Amino acid sequence: MRSKFITGYSSRFRCEDWEASTSACYRRNFSSLFCSERFQFTSNCLVVQWSGDNPNSLAGLTLSNPGDLAISLGTSDTVFGVTDVPEPSLDGNILPNPVDPSTYMVMLCYKNGSLTREDIRDRYAEKSWDVFNNLLEQTDPLNGGKLGFYYKEHEILPPLPVGFHRYIVDTLTSGPLAETKERQKDEFDPPSEVRALIEGQFMSMRGHAERCGLPVPPKRIIATGGASSNQAILKTLASVFGCPVYTVQRPDSASLGAALRA
Incomplete structure (x- = not known):
């Protein structure tokens, strides 16, 4: 045939x-x-000329200038943005910008997204997002030096096995990194646990984005996906990245981007 x-x-x-x-x-x-x-x-x-679904989503979300960043908070989390000074690395993907041939698109993918957030919600927040948000807002930014890295599934970025890792760091504000001291903990109190999860996810995104050449802090963030409806999480996102956060509900951003390009 x-x-x-x-x-x-x-x-x-x-x-x-x-x-x-x-x-x-x-x-x-x-x-x-x-x-x-x-x-x-x-x-x-x-x-x-043809382009893929993720580059077309960049067009559909109207990301056009260096400093524009989109973060999809779904089952897995995805970060993509525009840069004119890409830094290719093993951390993420550098793609041609389908809208502007003089710039590039950076894309970062994380496997532990909403499912991991839901797991911590169920363990420490009575399986309620309202309780989860209240716990998050009970703690201050930087969480008193309490950091957490939560991998319910084998992580893609960075490539790490399943495991929850909690630390108390003496200082997160200044001083040489070599002088920073940390202590590993088995568990935090519920409010600290929730903030450690959310801040840890967003600090990881910020660090990898900067390493790949995306401007940090960005000019703006457009948040999409299921968790983008959670105002407490978006407030933390704005705090970690140091920029305004906007939301848009466009489930068809890829096809919209293809149409806009045409």
């Missing part, structure tokens, strides 16, 4: 017809005769 299909259209699909790769924001050509006959596209329908 495959060979018959290829043979049947061999006169229309020839290797020499394919041109060299071009920018994702390049207008390629008009709709082909095949698409017009098979799918009823009009002959004057413009074709824009």
